[in-house]
Amino acid sequence: MFDFVIAGIQAPIFLLVFVGFTVGIVGGFIGVGGGYMVTPALIVFGFPGYMASGIDMTHIAGKGVVSTVRHRQLGNIDWTMALSMVAGTMLGVELGVRLLVYFKGLGLSTIVLLITSVLVMFTLFLYTQIETRRAHRKIEQMSQDGESVGREIQTSSLPKIFQNIPLAPIVRCRTARVIISMWVIVLVGVVTGVLAGFLGVGGGFIRVPSLVYLVGASTHIAVGTDLVEIVFSGGYGALRHSIEGHVDMMAVMFMICGALFGAQVGSIATSYVRGPAIRYILSYSLILATCGAVLRLAYVLTGQKVESLSFLAVMLTLGEMIFLCLFILSLVVFAVRHRKGKSVPQWVPPLVV
Amino acid sequence: MAESSKGRMAFRFVFWAALSAVLFTVILRSHYSGQMASWYYHTAAVDGYAVHADEFVNATKEAPALLQVGKFERIEGLQAVPVKKGDRLPANANGVILSDVLKAGKRASLQGEAVKVTVPWEIKTAKGFKYKDTFKHKGIETWPWAAVWNVFMVIGLGIALGFMAEGFTDIIGIKLEKIRHFEGH
Numbered sequence: 001m002f003d004f005v006i007a008g009i010q011a012p013i014f015l016l017v018f019v020g021f022t023v024g025i026v027g028g029f030i031g032v033g034g035g036y037m038v039t040p041a042l043i044v045f046g047f048p049g050y051m052a053s054g055i056d057m058t059h060i061a062g063k064g065v066v067s068t069v070r071h072r073q074l075g076n077i078d079w080t081m082a083l084s085m086v087a088g089t090m091l092g093v094e095l096g097v098r099l100l101v102y103f104k105g106l107g108l109s110t111i112v113l114l115i116t117s118v119l120v121m122f123t124l125f126l127y128t129q130i131e132t133r134r135a136h137r138k139i140e141q142m143s144q145d146g147e148s149v150g151r152e153i154q155t156s157s158l159p160k161i162f163q164n165i166p167l168a169p170i171v172r173c174r175t176a177r178v179i180i181s182m183w184v185i186v187l188v189g190v191v192t193g194v195l196a197g198f199l200g201v202g203g204g205f206i207r208v209p210s211l212v213y214l215v216g217a218s219t220h221i222a223v224g225t226d227l228v229e230i231v232f233s234g235g236y237g238a239l240r241h242s243i244e245g246h247v248d249m250m251a252v253m254f255m256i257c258g259a260l261f262g263a264q265v266g267s268i269a270t271s272y273v274r275g276p277a278i279r280y281i282l283s284y285s286l287i288l289a290t291c292g293a294v295l296r297l298a299y300v301l302t303g304q305k306v307e308s309l310s311f312l313a314v315m316l317t318l319g320e321m322i323f324l325c326l327f328i329l330s331l332v333v334f335a336v337r338h339r340k341g342k343s344v345p346q347w348v349p350p351l352v353v
Numbered sequence: 354m355a356e357s358s359k360g361r362m363a364f365r366f367v368f369w370a371a372l373s374a375v376l377f378t379v380i381l382r383s384h385y386s387g388q389m390a391s392w393y394y395h396t397a398a399v400d401g402y403a404v405h406a407d408e409f410v411n412a413t414k415e416a417p418a419l420l421q422v423g424k425f426e427r428i429e430g431l432q433a434v435p436v437k438k439g440d441r442l443p444a445n446a447n448g449v450i451l452s453d454v455l456k457a458g459k460r461a462s463l464q465g466e467a468v469k470v471t472v473p474w475e476i477k478t479a480k481g482f483k484y485k486d487t488f489k490h491k492g493i494e495t496w497p498w499a500a501v502w503n504v505f506m507v508i509g510l511g512i513a514l515g516f517m518a519e520g521f522t523d524i525i526g527i528k529l530e531k532i533r534h535f536e537g538h
Contacts, residue, residue: 005384005389005390005447006389006390006393008406008407008447008487008489008490043484046484048484048485048486048490049477049478049484058503058504058507059507061504061507061508061511062507062508062510062511063511064511065508065511065512065515066511066514066515066518067515068515069511069512069515069516069518069519070515070518070519073519073529073531074529074531074532075531075532075534076532150534150535150536151532151533151534151535151536152534152535175534177534177535218534218535220532220534221534231508231511235504235507235508238503238504238507239500239501239503239504242495242499242500242503242504243495243497243500244495245393245490245493245494245495247500247503249380249383249384249389249503249506249507250380250384250389252503252507253377253380253510256507256510256511256514260514260518263515264518264522268529270532271529271532304478304483310483
């Protein structure tokens with residue numbers, strides 16, 4: 001047990017390292033900060049609510065840097081896209097926070113927040129799931145026809161619409177091989193930033209699908225580029241939370257120790273899979289987070305009397321972290337087996353390289 | 354040629370590992386020397402009495418805690434120091450009982466030369482979860498430069514650890530190459 005003087009609690013170090021590790025794997029693989037998983041976990045460990053958010057946001061900034069360094073080595077970052085989006089993201093986050101304060105003033109914040117979370121996450125889940133299944137089938141078909149299958153297969157026609165908007169300045173994102181109006185990238189930053197600021201999360205689970213389906217980046221590049229955004233938005237969030245006194249640096253340090261290893265595993269795991277595999281994991285994380293939010297909404301709507309709903313929501317969130325980690329690790333194991341010519345389940349070959 | 358490349362890799366790994374170790378040491382030293390807490394509980398954000406809230410968290414209406422009021426340099430046990438908004442908090446203080454709370458008298462009140470605390474904690478809700486909220490952390494202001502220090506440390510640690518890990522995989526021979534995103538297209 002470690003005495004966290006600032007948070008005012010005692011908690012075992014290994015739990016924080018473990019949370020950092022698991023969220024590091026998931027974050028490094030699908031490009032999310034993992035705030036929706038870490039905050040409930042910290043509250044379960046006894047950290048006060050305001051501290052949990054602050055510690056989470058600060059650790060996300062550090063973990064984001066660790067993952068970014070690795071994704072840079074793998075060539076998954078489009079710096080033009082990332083830097084074009086930063087200003088929009090920051091503006092969006094600030095607008096989102098102000099919107100939240102407005103709803104708080106009306107006394108509606110918790111319900112509006114949870115309903116918005118459920119709607120946004122469920123819509124993204126549906127779209128990602130449908131599109132990825134289509135891509136999965138297309139890869140299977142291409143393999144049967146003896147065609148060479150690339151690292152990325154994407155079947156959405158939305159990127160073409162957005163790439164054809166003739167609004168100057170047009171930027172050329174070399175790594176992502178995308179030519180698009182800068183305003184589209186900025187707008188994606190603003191919109192995802194508003195949602196992130198309003199929902200109190202880093203926004204990766206909104207930004208990654210947006211970069212894939214609106215801007216037209218490949219999934220790997222969307223993940224790496226989003227992690228750069230997370231460093232900026234996480235750093236800004238960490239500064240704000242620290243000024244408010246919501247951060248215990250010792251807790252952050254232990255979580256970063258775990259994230260150091262987790263982020264390596266998650267980031268390197270992306271080199272074993274095709275784009276649709278990442279999108280599958282992202283969509284599963286979205287539906288699990290949606291279920292957690294539905295349970296929490298039910299808890300709030302029942303006047304916070306049915307404690308089992310809150311308990312179930314926490315268990316689901318913690319279970320989600322472990323489930324996603326195991327899913328990612330098993331994909332890597334299957335990919336290695338597939339490379340060696342050993343037997344793997346039928347659904348695996350189209351998803352791995 | 355291969356030798357010098359290995360030497361460069363080893364130097365890179367050692368450099369980033371050393372930098373990580375330095376940053377960890379700085380953070381741990383700030384924690385154990387009490388500097389981190391003193392930056393954190395820096396000044397009073399309101400008028401009231403600076404206290405060490407952990408000392409009386411078990412007080413009840415039946416067995417209240419009586420805090421001795423005085424101008425102490427360091428708060429030891431059941432002591433309280435009167436502070437005005439903007440005053441530097443005494444050492445070991447981790448919360449301020451607001452004057453308004455004392456006037457209301459529901460949770461704490463002034464009794465002669467002592468502060469009597471009867472309700473040291475309340476249950477509050479954050480993000481749909483319930484937690485125990487005490488006088489700890491109330492009415493305090495963190496030193497703004499400590500926030501900059503936090504962000505600097507966390508980003509610095511991320512960079513140092515990230516490059517250290519990269520150096521480590523290079524040294525043990527795990528060669529990670531850039532992903533060919535558009536191969537086969």
